[in-house]
Amino acid sequence: MIFKKIVCVLFLMKVVSVDAQLRPFSLISDNMVLQRNVSVPLWGTSVNSKTVTIEFNGQKKQATVVDGRWMVKLDAMKESAIPLEMHIKNEKEEIVIHNILIGEVWLAGGQSNMSRQLGLRPPQKPLTNWQTEAAQANYPLIREFSVAHNSNRLVPVTSIKSKWEVCDSQTVKSFSAVGYYFAKNIFLQLHIPVGIIHSSWGGSAIQQWISKETLASNPDFKFIVDDYEKAIVKYPSDSAFFANHKDSLLKKWVGDSALAVQLKKPIPNKPSAPSNPPLSGNCGGFYTTMIEPLIPYAMKGVIWYQGEANVSNPSLYRKLFPALIEEWRAKWSLGDFPFLFVQIAPFKTNTAELREAQLLTWQKVPNTAMVVTIDCGDTANIHPPYKNVVGERLSLAAIATVYHKRKLEYSGPVYHSYKIENDQIKLSFTHIGKGLLAKGEELNGFTITENGKDFIKAKAVIKKKNVIVSAEGINKPIAVRYAFFNNADGNLFNKEGLPATPFRTDVPLN
Numbered sequence: 001m002i003f004k005k006i007v008c009v010l011f012l013m014k015v016v017s018v019d020a021q022l023r024p025f026s027l028i029s030d031n032m033v034l035q036r037n038v039s040v041p042l043w044g045t046s047v048n049s050k051t052v053t054i055e056f057n058g059q060k061k062q063a064t065v066v067d068g069r070w071m072v073k074l075d076a077m078k079e080s081a082i083p084l085e086m087h088i089k090n091e092k093e094e095i096v097i098h099n100i101l102i103g104e105v106w107l108a109g110g111q112s113n114m115s116r117q118l119g120l121r122p123p124q125k126p127l128t129n130w131q132t133e134a135a136q137a138n139y140p141l142i143r144e145f146s147v148a149h150n151s152n153r154l155v156p157v158t159s160i161k162s163k164w165e166v167c168d169s170q171t172v173k174s175f176s177a178v179g180y181y182f183a184k185n186i187f188l189q190l191h192i193p194v195g196i197i198h199s200s201w202g203g204s205a206i207q208q209w210i211s212k213e214t215l216a217s218n219p220d221f222k223f224i225v226d227d228y229e230k231a232i233v234k235y236p237s238d239s240a241f242f243a244n245h246k247d248s249l250l251k252k253w254v255g256d257s258a259l260a261v262q263l264k265k266p267i268p269n270k271p272s273a274p275s276n277p278p279l280s281g282n283c284g285g286f287y288t289t290m291i292e293p294l295i296p297y298a299m300k301g302v303i304w305y306q307g308e309a310n311v312s313n314p315s316l317y318r319k320l321f322p323a324l325i326e327e328w329r330a331k332w333s334l335g336d337f338p339f340l341f342v343q344i345a346p347f348k349t350n351t352a353e354l355r356e357a358q359l360l361t362w363q364k365v366p367n368t369a370m371v372v373t374i375d376c377g378d379t380a381n382i383h384p385p386y387k388n389v390v391g392e393r394l395s396l397a398a399i400a401t402v403y404h405k406r407k408l409e410y411s412g413p414v415y416h417s418y419k420i421e422n423d424q425i426k427l428s429f430t431h432i433g434k435g436l437l438a439k440g441e442e443l444n445g446f447t448i449t450e451n452g453k454d455f456i457k458a459k460a461v462i463k464k465k466n467v468i469v470s471a472e473g474i475n476k477p478i479a480v481r482y483a484f485f486n487n488a489d490g491n492l493f494n495k496e497g498l499p500a501t502p503f504r505t506d507v508p509l510n
Contacts, residue, residue, distance in 0.1 A: 086101065143165060359502075415503040424478045436462045
């Protein structure tokens, strides 16, 4: 009889525990890094309870549960490299979170060049010096939370199947390489914990990282939503057509491919089943599943490496990129937080106009900074192996513009203005640092025109803080361009060793 009562009590205890279902959001878990010097929101769910209490670092906060959800805001805290514990309780359960640090938290977003991990990813080339770097990566105060890919964009995200990883020689192999190098250099400069929330997807276009509501509310972007909704309507018939004609489509493709090889032309794309629009990530899909669930986790700012998927419409990117920054800042309610980004590297399909759109974003949107990569790209590889340089330059921009640790130059020369002087054009720059220099015997990468259409190779020389550009046969020049090619090539640097961004003096208004 006593045995039966004990079993009954244990059964009831188990039911109560399951019934209560106290769950903090996925980010709020072992090994997490909390942002210093700001209010820290913490949230989650708690079924069949009225209140949730959090005890952490000398603070005790209580929240009322509304519709099964709760949120607590901790007061701002100073950095702490000493591992701390957090106790989260409701009336029936308690969860203890271990090994928590307080420092700097950055969100790392974008497409495949941000996704690329430090370790091997065949068939991509190994990253420069990755094995030596991994072997030495003993940084327990650096952590990464990599947001898991979620292909189901029809269901609201309430949990992310990921966890915080502490950086060591094994875990670092799966870290975003750019994110790791950025975090490492921030840590070495500030000597405080650094957390990276990595949320990226290879091949993603920027409009996939902006909410559908924002796209629909802007006349310049509404066509994206319209095309998306039309694709939803067409999907059943397109899918049925492919299923019914798959064999004939593939047969035709084999013939067309053989002919292309014979004529030395590009092989056409292999026919494939149409993607289901809501599951494709189009029209804000990645924002919905990989950004919105993270809000309002406290952070310092964003590092961003994306653009290759938008090279076909750089004029639209000029508007989409600032819109993304504006929306993220508004949704996080942290003010105009720092947004540091990478200008895409030289490659046969990476248009100069897309790099220009990124440059214009930096020049027009406050509290942003851009990293130039024309000297660390690979014209035969859209995934350059020099992620160490990219991460280090992002951290340099952060140290200079965000942390103001010391006065330093964080960018290469940036075109500012020009003046026509007879048969020459005199260029002025900002970010010249300790002076301009040519990496090589003489400057290259400059072209010049006197009719606005035909640009020819130019001679360029450095005179103090300026570059003077001319060309034989050009008597009345009107415009100059520098490294303004898909496979950008130029050797103008400042003495700090940072490359000049590609530019053209004849920038179109739209």
